[in-house]
Amino acid sequence: MTADTGSVDGALRAVLPELDRNRQMVVLAPHGTVNTGVVQGDQRNVSGFPETAGGPVTPVRQGPVRARDFRLARRRFVPPPAFEAGLAALESGILFLIGEPGTGRLTLALNLLAHRCADPALVQVDGAVDLTRWRPRPRGVHGYLVMEPGDPFALRPWDLANLEAALAEAEARLVIVVPQVPGLTRFLERDFGAQVVRHRPPDPAEVFAAHMADIRPDAGDRARLLESLGPDFLPALLPPGLPPGYAARAAEAVCRSGAGGEVRRGEVLSGLARAEAQELLGRAERDPELLTHLFSVCVYGGLDRGTVVDRATDLAALSGPGPEPGSAEHGLREPSAHQGFGLVRQRPLGDVLRGIGARREGGDGPGTVAFLWPGVGEAVWDVVCREHIDLLPLLHHWLGRTGTAPEEIERAGRAMAGMAVRTAGRTLGLVRELALSGGRAAFEVAARSLGTAAFDPVVADRVHDLLQEWSEAPETVLRTAVAHACRSDPGGVEADTALALLHGVANRGGDGPEDTSVALAVAETLMQRFAAGDPDTRETITHHLAVWARAEDTAGLVAAVTFPVLVDLDRAWFSDRMLAGPRTAGDIVELVRRALNEAASYPQMRDALLAWCHGPDEASRPDRAVEELFARLVDSREHGFLRLLLLIERGGDAMPGKALAEHCLAEWRSRNQPQQTD
Numbered sequence: 001m002t003a004d005t006g007s008v009d010g011a012l013r014a015v016l017p018e019l020d021r022n023r024q025m026v027v028l029a030p031h032g033t034v035n036t037g038v039v040q041g042d043q044r045n046v047s048g049f050p051e052t053a054g055g056p057v058t059p060v061r062q063g064p065v066r067a068r069d070f071r072l073a074r075r076r077f078v079p080p081p082a083f084e085a086g087l088a089a090l091e092s093g094i095l096f097l098i099g100e101p102g103t104g105r106l107t108l109a110l111n112l113l114a115h116r117c118a119d120p121a122l123v124q125v126d127g128a129v130d131l132t133r134w135r136p137r138p139r140g141v142h143g144y145l146v147m148e149p150g151d152p153f154a155l156r157p158w159d160l161a162n163l164e165a166a167l168a169e170a171e172a173r174l175v176i177v178v179p180q181v182p183g184l185t186r187f188l189e190r191d192f193g194a195q196v197v198r199h200r201p202p203d204p205a206e207v208f209a210a211h212m213a214d215i216r217p218d219a220g221d222r223a224r225l226l227e228s229l230g231p232d233f234l235p236a237l238l239p240p241g242l243p244p245g246y247a248a249r250a251a252e253a254v255c256r257s258g259a260g261g262e263v264r265r266g267e268v269l270s271g272l273a274r275a276e277a278q279e280l281l282g283r284a285e286r287d288p289e290l291l292t293h294l295f296s297v298c299v300y301g302g303l304d305r306g307t308v309v310d311r312a313t314d315l316a317a318l319s320g321p322g323p324e325p326g327s328a329e330h331g332l333r334e335p336s337a338h339q340g341f342g343l344v345r346q347r348p349l350g351d352v353l354r355g356i357g358a359r360r361e362g363g364d365g366p367g368t369v370a371f372l373w374p375g376v377g378e379a380v381w382d383v384v385c386r387e388h389i390d391l392l393p394l395l396h397h398w399l400g401r402t403g404t405a406p407e408e409i410e411r412a413g414r415a416m417a418g419m420a421v422r423t424a425g426r427t428l429g430l431v432r433e434l435a436l437s438g439g440r441a442a443f444e445v446a447a448r449s450l451g452t453a454a455f456d457p458v459v460a461d462r463v464h465d466l467l468q469e470w471s472e473a474p475e476t477v478l479r480t481a482v483a484h485a486c487r488s489d490p491g492g493v494e495a496d497t498a499l500a501l502l503h504g505v506a507n508r509g510g511d512g513p514e515d516t517s518v519a520l521a522v523a524e525t526l527m528q529r530f531a532a533g534d535p536d537t538r539e540t541i542t543h544h545l546a547v548w549a550r551a552e553d554t555a556g557l558v559a560a561v562t563f564p565v566l567v568d569l570d571r572a573w574f575s576d577r578m579l580a581g582p583r584t585a586g587d588i589v590e591l592v593r594r595a596l597n598e599a600a601s602y603p604q605m606r607d608a609l610l611a612w613c614h615g616p617d618e619a620s621r622p623d624r625a626v627e628e629l630f631a632r633l634v635d636s637r638e639h640g641f642l643r644l645l646l647l648i649e650r651g652g653d654a655m656p657g658k659a660l661a662e663h664c665l666a667e668w669r670s671r672n673q674p675q676q677t678d
Helices: 003-015 017-021 067-075 083-090 105-113 157-170 184-192 204-215 219-229 233-237 244-260 265-284 288-300 305-318 349-355 376-387 389-399 406-422 428-436 440-453 460-471 476-485 495-508 513-532 535-549 554-569 571-578 582-597 602-613 624-636 639-650 658-672
Strands: 062-064 094-098 122-125 143-147 173-178 196-198 358-361 368-371
Touching: 067 105, 083 094, 083 105, 083 196, 094 105, 094 157, 094 184, 105 143, 105 173, 157 173, 184 196, 204 219, 204 233, 204 244, 219 233, 219 244, 233 265, 244 265, 265 288, 265 376, 288 305, 288 349, 288 368, 288 376, 288 389, 288 406, 305 368, 305 389, 349 358, 376 389, 376 406, 389 406, 389 428, 406 428, 406 440, 428 440, 428 460, 428 476, 440 460, 440 476, 460 476, 460 495, 476 495, 476 513, 495 513, 495 535, 495 554, 513 535, 513 554, 535 554, 535 571, 535 582, 554 571, 554 582, 554 602, 571 582, 571 602, 571 624, 582 602, 582 624, 582 639, 602 624, 602 639, 624 639, 624 658, 639 658
Parallel strands: 094 173, 094 196, 122 143, 143 173
Antiparallel strands: 062 122, 358 368
């Protein structure tokens, strides 16, 4: 290089520093001619990015803060707790602002830089810029903002000193927003005394109020809107710790809904949930870790954090390469090149939850996980069943592998029922495959999903047809699933229908161990429905069991084994029904008769009757219902009842019902005396 060329280089750096940083388009040719053809003379053509001691020089990516966004950020700003401390720290020229994404860091930084300036000029610098080489413009800019620089640990004390000197000369300030990285605050403060402020978001209710006041300046108008939404609306919409962006969207939704003069709470909540669901699925579509956790929170939100994380991990494992569970023959679209969600990157759980609009609740213990807004989980399923139907076989397979805890099975069954309803029953074929896939949780989830789906009129008929088909199936797992679906906690199968299905389930099998387990499942369902049922349901169960008891089949044996347990559950109810009328009394007598005659059920029926004979509060005399029951059993003259009477007679004086048994035996024997003839 000639001396002339070196002097031009120096002049270029001094006069046009921006061009010095980006020299791709710079051609230096002292005493030469430059054209589109041949360049001749004592010259040099500089193209590309020449190497320097510190590596290639890259163009600086920076530009003015968008005016519209800045005006809104300033007009609707709610000072967070760290605002005053940030102003004081920024006097040094450089402020490091530490906080979590989505908590209003950008809004705070802009308002700090613009403080006391009527029309500030603010420039945002790309976080990828090397701050050790970056310098502010000589004049005309009040403040610079850098969001999350690539490696804040790479800065050194002299870098900070050079930046401070350049900013002081340019009469500008710099805010560097950095993430909450372990050890970063201590590094910045200890190593070179940087001004560091930790950001905490403002109260969401204050953010909501500020945005509403800007959108609807009339205070009376705002009061009318909020009054129409009810006093418990804002606490549900603005939980503590809600990010400012969510509070702002809530204010906009309320004002938008009330533009026509009337605002409905349900419309506001559902509108926010729908928009949030679309945004979350769009964000998570190419991010496996977000997607698996999104689905897990949809199903298990509200349960402990470990459950949500474990189920998300299971979904990630199931979604690896290979053939998908289920097929397209059930009315689902053929999976198009879907080979699972791919590999999952491990990130801090807090970052993942922020990405799916969820949060941890409860400081002590494991805590729970839930969406920030109510209704988001249901809205996500709406979108999945409408736009991502190829995922449903995989999701069914995943739900069938849930944990064995009752609350997990209940959540999985509810989610599966929701898919059936949203697809107008097209996913019911997947439920059958799930029940047959093996594993206790799988068929319990399948059963609960059918019992829950039976509530909805859209699929109720198809669910009842499927339960009828399963009740007659040779596979014991399907019949067991019917027994579980007829329980009252899913609740969609009415008592009469449930009793008819259970009768078929009990009588379809043989005498093998698996068939015995099905019969026991039927008995457990009968007990559960009776315990949870209202008086009408209990009377329906009692009548059906009495009908069963008259037949010499498996259902009759189930009725005999089950009835003593029902008596022990509520003897007072049976006492009332024994005296209520002939049909109910006849049903009770029939069930007691059958239970005393069966070897398998005699011990339980005996003990239940002895307890019943004690009467209320172990009275000395049984109540009238027991006396009526024994009198009618004497009329039946069954061997099982005679066995009970003899047991009581031979017992000690403390044996309950002794006097009643002696009276019944006397009556019995008097009827067996030979008649006197002349």
